[in-house]
Amino acid sequence: MYVHTRGQAIRIGIVVLLLALALYVWTLDSGIAAYELEGGDLITHQYAQVQARFSNAPGYPLYTMGGWVWFHVLRPVLEPIANPIQVLSLYSTFWALIALALLYVLLLEVTRRNAILAALLTLVYAVTYFFWYYAVTTEQYASAVAHTLAIVLVAFAWERAVEKGEEQRAERLFLLLAFLLGLALAHMVTVLVIGPPLAWFVWRVQPQIWKKWRLLGRALLVAMIPLVAYVYVYVRGAQHPEWRGEGSWPNTLSWFLYFLSTPQGRSELTWTLGGFTDLFPSLIWKELTWPVLILGLVGVRFLGRRRAVFFYGTLFLYFVLCYIDRLGNWFQVIMPAYPLIFLGLAALLQRLWDWVGEYPRAVAQAVRGVLVVALLLLLVNRFVVNYPRADQSHRPIDTGLDPGWRLLADEPAANAAIFGVVEEKLALDYITTIWGYRNDVQAVTMDQARHILEVGERPFYVSTQAAPLFFRELGKPVQVASAGLYLLRVGYHLPRLEELPASAQPLDIYFGNQVRLVGYELKAPPPEIPVSLPFRLTLYWQALAPQRVDWSVSVRPTWHGEFVYLDGSLVQSDHAHPAHGYRPTSSWSTREIVRDDYPIPADPRLKFDGITVVLYRSLGEGRFENLGIGTFPVRPPRPRTP
Secondary structure, X not given: OOOXXXXXXXXXXXXXXXXXHHHHHHOOOOOOOHXXXXXXXXXXXXXXXXXXOXXXXXXXXHHHHHHHHHHHHHHHHHOOOOOHHHHHHHHHHHHHHHXXXXXXXXXXXXXXXXXXXXXXXXXXXXXXXXXHHHHOOOOOHHHHHHHHHHHHHHHHHHHHHHHOOOHHHHHHXXXXXXXXXXXXXXXXXXXXXXXXXXXXXXXXXXXHHXXXXXXXXXXXXXXXXXXXXXXXXXXXXXXXXXXXXOOOOOOHHXXXXXXXXXXXXXXXXXXXXXXXXXXXXXXXXHHHOHHHHHHHHHHHHHHXXXXXXXXXXXXXXXXXXXXXXXXXXXXXXXXHHHHHHHHHHHHHHHHHHHHHHHOOHHHHHHHHHHHHHHHHHXXXXXXXXXHHHHOOOOOOOOOOOHHHXXXXXXXXXOOOEEEOOHHHHHHHHHHHHHHOOOOOOEEOOHHHHHHHHHHOOOOEEEEOOOHHHHHHHHOOOOEEEEXXXXXXXXXOOOOOOOOOOOOOEEEEEEEOOOEEEEEEEEEOOOOOOOOOOXXXXXXXXXXXXXXXXXXXXXXXXXXXXXXXXXXXXXXXXXXXXXXXXXXXXXXXXXXXXXXXXXXXXXXXXXXXXXXXXXXXXXXXXXXXXXXXXXXXXXXXXXOOOO
């Protein structure tokens, strides 16, 4: 039996969705690259859904509000097994599964409940590159596909209700159709491309409907309901003027009207005529494959005349829109058109499936078997070709947050302000806002840093990478202390360290009776830091007398008294001056304790049970003078895998 029962179709559909869910979870976006932090739709949607802020124009209010609820409800539940990026990406997966479910239902209708064809075509579509990619990353295009398919599904249901004379049901479905069209005004406006062909379809199904003024009036009101969601954009824009972007507006209403006009979207469109590009339209058949594209377009005609014109009209308008914008992001906008081609392919395959039924059973089974095998081969082909690109999990380039994690691994004081380079600021903003880790810490600009230093009401740090720029821009003398492997504590009146911290292990090692090593700490990064970082060895120095020489420091782990090697190289860490070069020994006050930090590789292959510290200076021409050498035993922390 090739016409499956309702129960069989449902069970097969559930299996299809579970397979898609497993694939998408396996390839779910789990990190972020440095370039993605710099801007773009992906990062914009993430901040919008976490902070309940409007997205890029016109704001995507309904999608964003849904994402905010999704993130804040599921984050606590999924936190043990998923990081915030994965939770946000799962929102796209949710919409992708809805789109696949709607496509499967439509395919069942087109194939007259042939669940074999419907399931295979749904799975093939699920592994097309762009749909797969947007099902596992935080953008809204999977929801646009679901939106379009919902419109088609309701339009077909309305058509059947009209044909059966079910007036009340037809009116309810017509109002639902109006609502779905209006929904595009509060979501992806380009979904409205389907509007003119849909209007023709409605007219051809029920020509007299345009005379039902009351129904049309109600439909218009229903279509406007989604626009109420823009109150959210207005309110959030009033509450957070800093979110409005570049520009100056006399009041919130002026900004709001400007924002709704989507100047950003218009400026991104490439409204030019001319020849095709390297990508348009070739990317279409590269995405779908030539057989799917050609057979799908041919197959649309087997949907029936009204439905065929409806689909052909929609596809034509998408082609025109994408041609005009062929230098822009047309490859995202066109995504809702692809399922229509798959529905056409289903109609063609079902026609062939039925046609061979007129031949002897053996012939029919052979041809149908060939069709199934062909779809399976297509499925395998699309999976193999697209998997390397669509897989967004644990990408080697997902190091965008590492600069921020490094700074926070130094455990800055509560309510700290940190000045870092651009990469560090972007990463810190993301970690403290979206990750929610150390949200008391603030990444600050140079102007903010100057104010904080002047006021002196909160701890202030500068990253070692940003320090040269910071001190040059500050142009004033300031006190500096090491605060870890990547941070310096900076202030005009830093408290002088007079006693060894309680967390340190005391030492009493003298270097030439001039300098004493009074203690050390050896710590692993905090366990919640999700990146691999070295151990932090903190030395505490004390000058016994004023120093006229600027001594350098070399730190070397030892194993049973011998220096250790890793990958053939001596493991050591040197500073020309202590505290990352910012506290030369000639600047030390007598009896002051000076903090000095060094990295020790947290490599499981590295065994060490002691530390050797050399205080030396270069005499030039490859000659060195040692003030002293000190050795002390240590117990290394246990290395961990993030």
